[in-house]
Amino acid sequence: MALDPEDVRRAAHLARLGLDDDEAAGYVQDLSRILDMADRLQAVDTEHVAPLAHSLDTTQRLRADEVTEPNQRERFQRCAPAVEDGLYLVPRVVE
Amino acid sequence: MHDKTLSELATALAAGEFSSRELTEHYLERIQRLDGELNSFITVTAEQALASADAADAARARGNVGALNGLPLALKDLFCTRGVRTSCGSRMLDNFESPYDATVVERLAAAGALSLGKTNMDEFAMGSSNENSYYGPVKNPWDLAAVPGGSSGGSAAAVAAGLVPAALGTDTGGSIRQPAAFCGITGLKPTYGRVSRYGMVAYASSLDQAGPMAYSAEDCALLLEAIAGHDPRDSTSVARGVPNYRDELSASLSGLRIGLPREYFGEGLDPGVESAIREAIKVYEGLGASVQEVSLPHTDLAIPAYYVIAPAEASSNLSRFDGVRFGHRCENPSDLIDLYKRSRAEGFGTEVKRRILMGTHTLSEGFFDAYYKKAQQVRRLIRQDFLDAFEEVDVLMGPAAPTPAFDLGAKKDPLSMYLQDVYTIAINLAGIPGISVPAGFVGRRPTGLQILGPHFSEQHLLNVAHQFQQATDWHRRRPAFGEENS
Amino acid sequence: MQWETVIGLEVHVQLSTQSKIFSGASTAFGAEPNTQACAVDLGLPGVLPVLNENAVSMAVQFGLGINAEIPEVSVFDRKNYFYPDLPKGYQTSQMYHPIVGPGEVEISLEDGSTKRVRVHHAHLEEDAGKSLHEDYHGMTGVDLNRAGTPLLEIVSEPDMRSAKEAVAYLRAIHAIVTYLGISDGNMAEGSMRCDVNVSVRPAGQAAFGTRAEIKNVNSFRFVERAIAFEVERQIELIEDGGQVTQETRLYDPEADETRSMRTKEEANDYRYFPCPDLLPVVLDKAYVDHLRDNLPELPAEKRARFESELGLSAYDAGVLSSSRAMADYFEAVKDVCGDAKLAANWVQGELSGQLNREGRDIADSPVTAAQLGGLVLRVRDETINGKAAKQVFAALWNGEGASADEIIEAKGLRQVTDTGAIEAMIDQVIADSPVQVAQYREASEDKRGKMIGYFVGQVMKASRGTANPQQVNALLKQKLDRA
Structure with a gap:
């Protein structure tokens, strides 16, 4: 399935990826070809096939409801680009 | 020292032939001298390595040490290591020092192993040549004009060049097995769920699996024993006992039923690779195995299914890199959207962006059923192919990659790069284990035999690989790289 | 023209687990920013979620409490969008296979009648953090302590026809979750929040009108007022020849109005897909049966028992079972004094009156149930007369004595029957x-x-x-x- 530039712009926006026009044009081409390849899937009859999300047929294990994680704010925020008063800072969020 | 396998080094350390410090210094010296050319390490942690070596030597003096005590290893740079940069080969994480250790890192440390550093890789494990790294490509020590394969290219090249006796890699679509084949070493991708993924930066969560890369199957067994097993921090890790993987290495292969998937010997397979693989099969016949042809009818759908599923998962997994809590953040963002878009545009490389866009597109409204759901259905068919085949045979064998290592810069087109994984990708979709063992050369470049087994058959796969290595010496060959001055 | 209001509610209930839904960090309220956000909550590279068994159990208990189907298999999905309070860039939720299937809630209306409101489903999900809009050099601060707190989102069918019904439904949900002890139901702390879908249609018309969604309303009173405002707005709009647009609106309690949330961008596309880090949750019959067998008595059952066993009027039974705190209090008073009707009169009369006057909740009544029971017992056995009883109550309220008996003796209020x-x-x-x-x-x-x-x-x-x-x-x- 061929993509048009609008599809790529839309995906880039949803994925919050800044793209310039040249890059976008390149991705339109690449992704169209990858999707063409992916379209080979359409030839298979899967009407009675259940989707497989995990290769093993196992089920979710549950964790006991216990507090096991101590406060490690200082360590975790050492790798943060901008913090103040223990808060992560981001450009103003307008509600 | 560096011509010894990991198992031999373990024996030598135990016998007191040399200390862990001496061994570690030896490898650090080689890295310093040779890695400028190879570029297999992103970060070398010499100081910590020597401190750990001293601690291991002291522990040995006190007795009662772990199976890997004092052995130097290297870690693909997507295993989180506390206080050490964990870059994933990306500018996005160039400044990221992980505040915690991955479970496998903890387990290796508990077994007494030490880390020489973090190895180069395709950015976020997306690639088959190690050319998609922010830190530059890695060269193949067998032929510096060739790629080492990817995405665990740094680990494979470092081991092959004798800069470290073994390393951990990860395999989402062939990223352990293909570089192992390209670099002439042994690489095992365990069953999905066998090894904890906690602390392994995710590419495609339902496919990613960590595994050992070393000279021999015996070495892989030693390492797998240390890292395998249930982890309460990983819901997808399987609560199932870990056997002693070395116990059955010497078992006879008499009566072994080998299946050769017809689809793995078709068009696109390099004749040199094919003849090496056919020779290897003959070795097995000599060991008492029987060989029959089998079919994995949905093989040609593995790449399309993979390139829907893996990018979809990746597009979501990589959303956390937003410039807020860790990682690259653009200068002076004007607003929130600008912060996100610029940080991510600057932090991610071309292939990562390509897969994020691909995954975002196929998950979006109107496309989900046609692509994602369809790929998941096909995934079931692909797994069924293997389950059916293992009704008839014990193991499957074939090439790990269609060609030997290709030249750096040879594959500029993403699709032709994707086709590199034609024999490895279905294995991840099915979740079964696979091992690549050195099986000869095409010219100067190594080639690998891939052996596949049913879920949780690692012990048997290692036995089958080990018996081959008892009968051949491909895994003992070392490149000439670096030897002229040593 | 006669208009009919159609309302559906999405109620988010914070489950009162000790730790978060996918991590071992504490869920306690009010900690210093980001001190309860662990590696998993922060979405650090490489971390993975593991599901809290208590969150599952609480969700199933709720399902059983509303007689819902409990599907054997439920699945977590990722809802993908970028926002600073959403650390991973996706919220782990349940889109296609929720843990609780269709059920129903009985609501009591002011005229004493009851009505059934259908619940479409309820699903588990993780809460987001909080953006603090104080000015940090022109920046916003993000606190992720709340990120990963388990939420049960309860989605009703559009079965309510007035603001009063919506409030009654919300009260019924509040009663059920607090009866079950799966949430503290504290709306002021955000333990219960709701999104209200409102539309209007000409009376008699079958098709629904276009709805507006009012986000994040956090008190019973605001729900009522937000709906009242919104209904009036929509009717005026239509009667003036306009059209209601499907949109998200915000209720501003200070202005007492709803207003359109500025659409920051085009419609979102959440790209839901099954979370590959979590496996299907399979609940076997034995597990569900065990929870069913251990369910506490719920409001509807309690109301019925108050009527049939204790002989209370339908009205009294309804009031006294309206919250677990009220019911527990009443039953304790009854047990001490041994007279349900007398206990009912005192709890609804003197006690509720005084609580209302002082704007207190029964949970923090200065007169304990044991104290009031002791007082009612002395009324019942005629140790004191009604007038003296009021004096004793006032004294208990003011903390002038530990028990009714003590106050009766101290003040010489014993009834003279000689x-x-x-x-x-x-x-x-x-x-x-x-x-x-x-x-x-x-x-x-x-x-x-x-x-x-x-x-x-x-x-x-x-x-x-x-x-x-x-x-x-x-x-x-x-x-x-x-x-």
């Missing part, structure tokens, strides 16, 4: 009131009834309120009528 003592007081009153006695005796029989009140008052006064009023009355009548 006929001799009462007769002596009556004789004294009669002797002191010759004019009134003469008037009484001259009056006709039908007027005497009123006039006797004076004498009763005098006798009660003389006894400092402790004489048994019925006895006083009877004896007075005898003595005055004798001559």
Whole structure:
């Protein structure tokens, strides 16, 4: 399935990826070809096939409801680009 | 020292032939001298390595040490290591020092192993040549004009060049097995769920699996024993006992039923690779195995299914890199959207962006059923192919990659790069284990035999690989790289 | 034109687990920013979620509490979008296979009637963090302590037809979750929040009108007012020839109005897909049966039992079962005093009145259930009369004594039932009131009834309120009528 530039712009926006026009044009081409390849899937009859999300047929294990994680704010925020008063800072969020 | 396998080094350390410090210094010296050319390490942690070596030597003096005590290893740079940069080969994480250790890192440390550093890789494990790294490509020590394969290219090249006796890699679509084949070493991708993924930066969560890369199957067994097993921090890790993987290495292969998937010997397979693989099969016949042809009818759908599923998962997994809590953040963002878009545009490389866009597109409204759901259905068919085949045979064998290592810069087109994984990708979709063992050369470049087994058959796969290595010496060959001055 | 309002609610209930839904960090409220955000909550590279068994159990208990289907398999999905309070860039939720299937909730309306509201499903998900909009050099601060707190989102069918019904439904949900002990239901702390879908249509029309969604309303009162405003807005809009647009609106309690949330961008596309880090949750029958067998009594059952076993009126039973705190209090009072009707009267009368006057919740009543029970017991066994009882209650409320008995003794409020003592007081009153006695005796029989009140008052006064009023009355009548 061929993509048009609008599809790529839309995906880039949803994925919050800044793209310039040249890059976008390149991705339109690449992704169209990858999707063409992916379209080979359409030839298979899967009407009675259940989707497989995990290769093993196992089920979710549950964790006991216990507090096991101590406060490690200082360590975790050492790798943060901008913090103040223990808060992560981001450009103003307008509600 | 560096011509010894990991198992031999373990024996030598135990016998007191040399200390862990001496061994570690030896490898650090080689890295310093040779890695400028190879570029297999992103970060070398010499100081910590020597401190750990001293601690291991002291522990040995006190007795009662772990199976890997004092052995130097290297870690693909997507295993989180506390206080050490964990870059994933990306500018996005160039400044990221992980505040915690991955479970496998903890387990290796508990077994007494030490880390020489973090190895180069395709950015976020997306690639088959190690050319998609922010830190530059890695060269193949067998032929510096060739790629080492990817995405665990740094680990494979470092081991092959004798800069470290073994390393951990990860395999989402062939990223352990293909570089192992390209670099002439042994690489095992365990069953999905066998090894904890906690602390392994995710590419495609339902496919990613960590595994050992070393000279021999015996070495892989030693390492797998240390890292395998249930982890309460990983819901997808399987609560199932870990056997002693070395116990059955010497078992006879008499009566072994080998299946050769017809689809793995078709068009696109390099004749040199094919003849090496056919020779290897003959070795097995000599060991008492029987060989029959089998079919994995949905093989040609593995790449399309993979390139829907893996990018979809990746597009979501990589959303956390937003410039807020860790990682690259653009200068002076004007607003929130600008912060996100610029940080991510600057932090991610071309292939990562390509897969994020691909995954975002196929998950979006109107496309989900046609692509994602369809790929998941096909995934079931692909797994069924293997389950059916293992009704008839014990193991499957074939090439790990269609060609030997290709030249750096040879594959500029993403699709032709994707086709590199034609024999490895279905294995991840099915979740079964696979091992690549050195099986000869095409010219100067190594080639690998891939052996596949049913879920949780690692012990048997290692036995089958080990018996081959008892009968051949491909895994003992070392490149000439670096030897002229040593 | 007659308009009909159609309302559906999405209620987000914070489950009262100790730790988060996918991590071992604490869920306690009010900690210093980001001190309860662990590696998993922060979405650090490489971390993975593991599901909290208590969150699952609580969700299933809720499902059983509304007689819902509990599907054997439920699945977590990722809802993908970028926002600073959403650390991973996706919220782990349940889109396609929720843990609780269709059920229903019975609501009580003001006229005493009941109505069933269908619940479409309820699903588990993780809460987001909080953006703090104080000014940090022109930046916003993000606190991720709340990120990963388990939420149960309860989605109703559009079955409500008025703001009052919506509030009744919300109260019923509140009662169920607090009865089950799966949430503290504290709306002020955000433990219960709701999104309200409102539309209007001409009465009699089958098709729904276009709805607006009012986000994040966090009190019963605001739900009522937000709906009232929104309904009026929509009707005016349509009657003026306009059209309702499907949009998200925000209720501003200060202005008492809803307003359109500025659409920051084009419609979102959440790209839901099954979370590959979590496996399907499979609940076997034995597990569900075990939870069912151990469910506490729920509001509807309690109401029925209060009527049938305790003989309370439908109204009383409804009021007393409306919250677990109220019901527990009432039952404790009843158990101590041994008289359900008397207990009901005191809890709904004196106690509720005083609580309302002081704007307190029954959970922090200064008079404990044991104390009130002790008081009612003394009313019941006629140790004190009604008037003295009110004095005792006031004293308990003000903390003047540990128990009713203690206060009765200290204040000498024990009822005098000794006929001799009462007769002596009556004789004294009669002797002191010759004019009134003469008037009484001259009056006709039908007027005497009123006039006797004076004498009763005098006798009660003389006894400092402790004489048994019925006895006083009877004896007075005898003595005055004798001559």
